[in-house]
Amino acid sequence: MLHQKRRFLRSLVKWRTSLLPRGGRVNAIAPGEIDTEILSPGTAEMVNRDVPLRRLGNPLEVAHTIYFLSTESSSYINGAEIHINGGQHV
Numbered sequence: 001m002l003h004q005k006r007r008f009l010r011s012l013v014k015w016r017t018s019l020l021p022r023g024g025r026v027n028a029i030a031p032g033e034i035d036t037e038i039l040s041p042g043t044a045e046m047v048n049r050d051v052p053l054r055r056l057g058n059p060l061e062v063a064h065t066i067y068f069l070s071t072e073s074s075s076y077i078n079g080a081e082i083h084i085n086g087g088q089h090v
Contacts, residue, residue: 006030010081025078027069031062032085053086 009028016026033039033047035056048054062084068074069082083089 006081013079013081025075027074027077027079028081029062029065029069030081030083030085032057032083032088034059034062034084047086051086051088052090055086057084057086 009030013026013028033043033051033056035058039056043056047056065082065084069077
């Protein structure tokens with residue numbers, strides 16, 4: 001199910017990008033295992049086994065990425081899907 005959601009998100013970003021007038025930007029954030037209350041039991045073991053950085057991400061790391069994408073510093077980034085997952089899907 002998660003894979004289908006990510007594939008849909010990627011398609012939506014590509015479709016929306018093609019419809020934007022010049023100068024508009026659409027990007028997507030694809031977070032991995034982030035340290036929140038909704039983590040499933042056993043997530044820590046999976047992270048230690050499958051995530052190269054061997055830790056959960058934190059919400060502030062996601063927020064910083066979203067902030068960056070909203071600034072002029074990212075003005076040439078368009079149609080991107082940014083993975084925040086500690087290298088889990090490299």
